[in-house]
Every structure is written in structure tokens, then in C-alpha cells.
Amino acid sequence: MNGKIALVTGASSGIGAATAKTLVEAGFKVYGTSRRGAQAGQQRCEMLSLDVTSDASVSAAVGEVMRREGRIDLLVNNAGVGVAPGGAEESSIEQAQSIFDTNFFGMVRMTRAVLPHMRAQGAGRIINIGSVLGFLPMPYGALYAATKHAVEGYTESLDHELRNWGIHAVVIEPAYTSTPFDANMLAPDAQLDTYRDVRAVVTRRVQEVMAVAEGPEVVAATVLKAALARKPKLHYTSGGLAKRLRLLRTFAPAGVMDAGMRKDLRLV
Numbered sequence: 001m002n003g004k005i006a007l008v009t010g011a012s013s014g015i016g017a018a019t020a021k022t023l024v025e026a027g028f029k030v031y032g033t034s035r036r037g038a039q040a041g042q043q044r045c046e047m048l049s050l051d052v053t054s055d056a057s058v059s060a061a062v063g064e065v066m067r068r069e070g071r072i073d074l075l076v077n078n079a080g081v082g083v084a085p086g087g088a089e090e091s092s093i094e095q096a097q098s099i100f101d102t103n104f105f106g107m108v109r110m111t112r113a114v115l116p117h118m119r120a121q122g123a124g125r126i127i128n129i130g131s132v133l134g135f136l137p138m139p140y141g142a143l144y145a146a147t148k149h150a151v152e153g154y155t156e157s158l159d160h161e162l163r164n165w166g167i168h169a170v171v172i173e174p175a176y177t178s179t180p181f182d183a184n185m186l187a188p189d190a191q192l193d194t195y196r197d198v199r200a201v202v203t204r205r206v207q208e209v210m211a212v213a214e215g216p217e218v219v220a221a222t223v224l225k226a227a228l229a230r231k232p233k234l235h236y237t238s239g240g241l242a243k244r245l246r247l248l249r250t251f252a253p254a255g256v257m258d259a260g261m262r263k264d265l266r267l268v
Helices: 014-025 055-069 093-103 105-121 142-165 193-210 216-228 240-251 254-264
Strands: 005-008 029-034 046-049 074-077 124-129 167-174 235-238
Touching (some): 005 014, 005 055, 014 074, 014 216, 029 055, 046 055, 093 105, 093 142, 105 124, 105 167, 124 142, 124 216, 167 240, 216 235, 235 240, 240 254
Parallel strands (some): 005 029, 005 074, 029 046, 074 124, 167 235
16 A cells, blocks of 8 residues: 555544554555644644634645645545433534534535546545444434434445545444543533433443543544455444344344334433
């Protein structure tokens, strides 16, 4: 992969930082991005300032990579915001729009900015970081799951559209991953007393699972696998739990899945 240019959003920590490091070690020249730009200790890749919710910022960052390198071979859309457990009605419309603006429309902005260059060069790969919640939504996680469902649908359509230009789109589906991202999730901004007890129960269970979750390097390894595949799959689960959940979602009766999820979250 020497000479291949990769652009990774949200690369200052967590999955993004692990992905940037893994790609560098595989021979890619990597440009990472964060809202804060270059950070102390971020020496494995070039860091650029980027806010995926800003059209101007996206255009400037992609333009800078093109100015320096003349091509972009791989885009990893990783930037996103986590949402703490809460009822679907406990987030204001403004907060819901903000979550989508980062988790979904940020990916759309980046893709639209990069695609003209990939089409011109006749090759490229776009890897979107989704979630198991994109195919298996959990209660008290409606908005986050909705953004990841949107990522899944967008990626599938995109992949169909781009094959004639030698471009493939892929979605990575991790389960719980131990990162600072998950430790600093956005709390619902319109909390209701009626959800207080169940919100606390689900939050405790999520914290228990996060304490033993796999690290971001597992997701980074899956990204590398998808980046190097001659004929990439459309979906890649990442980690043992994600693989088990995909199998259960595919083959287990809906009632069994429903009961199992509620039991695991301590809702029964």
C-alpha cells in the first residue's frame, strides 16, 4: 500500500486513532482529522483541522489533501458522536438534528467532497464506521440507532452507484468498543422523570458491558481488512460480539431476539 493516500475523520482518539495507526503500519500515507487539528503526540500521521458539520471545513480539508497529494485512495468516515441511553422523546428536535448532522450528514459531506476526485482517478474506497445498532436497534438508543441505520442504507445505495468507476463503499459494524468516545456520550437534553429509573438501569448495564469491551484496535483491523480486499464485502462485523449479534439477527426468531435483548438490558 506504499503511496496510497488515506483520509480518516475523527482520528484524534479511539477508533479513528487506532485506524490511522494501523493504516500507517500497513504502508498508507494517512491524513487524520479532528476539530482541534494537530495534537501533541499525534506523530504517526498528518493531522488536519476538520469539522464534519461544516461544508466549508470539509471542502478545505479535502482540498488540502488534494493539493499535497493529488489523490485520495481511501476515505474512512469515522467522526461521530455517541448518545447516552434515554427515551426517544428525551432529546429535543434540535439535539436530534445535531446528532444526525454529525453522524450521518457529516459522512455525506465527506463523501460528496471526495467522490469527484475518486471518479476522476477511476478508483477509490469509502469505509463508513457504522454499528451493530444499524441492524439491531436497542431500546433507549433510538436516535443513535437511527443514524446508524441511515449509514447502512446510504452505504448500500452508494456502493451500487459507484462500481462502474472502480469505487467501493463498505460499512463496518462494531459492537461495544472501549474508547473515550463511549466514555463521553451526549446526554439527552429533555430528560423526563418518567424515564429516570429505566434510564439508570440501562446506563448501568451499558457501563458493565463497556468495562469488558474489546478495544478500538479490533475495529481498526477490520477497517484494514476491508481496505485491502480485492473484492470487498458490503458489510463487515467487527469483533466477537458483533459477529454473534449478526448471526442471531439473521437466524433467530424475532421474538427470541426481542426477549433476549430486554433480558440483557435488565428490562424484564
